[in-house]
Amino acid sequence: GAGVSQSPSNKVTEKGKDVELRCDPISGHTALYWYRQRLGQGLEFLIYFQGNSAPDKSGLPSDRFSAERTGESVSTLTIQRTQQEDSAVYLCASSLASKNTEAFFGQGTRLTVV
């Protein structure tokens, strides 16, 4: 089947606007992860879901960031009142819940705040 799909691929938005990033995981994958990757830097953990629940939201940078998941499927990451420092590639990954399983990554959404 299809891999992890993220949309849009690219998003340019004006400072202060809200944006929604979408992730469609592989069907049957109960674990879903969001990461932020700034230019030239590593993967910064944001949040993960087990089913529709998010046990750990500690990685969200501020209260402008939120995420939800429905139907143990699609997830959306919302950034309110975007700032220039939010510019980055946002990556989503999904995996089965069992031990030592591989996480499959989407191609990312490149967000540019101007």
Add this chain to the structure above:
Amino acid sequence: AQRVTQPEKLLSVFKGAPVELKCNYSYSGSPELFWYVQYSRQRLQLLLRHISRESIKGFTADLNKGETSFHLKKPFAQEEDSAMYYCALKTDKLIFGTGTRLQVFP
């Protein structure tokens, strides 16, 4: 706290030279460790996992619980190995190190 440390941002070698990409982790439980690779313009993908004790594309990684390390090694680097390499620790969540860019020169 759970943490993954990759001390080298950039590692440059010539083709045929041995390579070792360092990874240290901090976790009090039984770790699940992985190496992921990102080739230019491609998605991040799994290279190998410690549980499998496998060799992929000539790379191996041994878990050393005493030193809390999971270094990635290859005896003879190839130009096509040039990529970003990320060490990852899975507990309840999956966290990554900051990555090491490997450059293999001809």
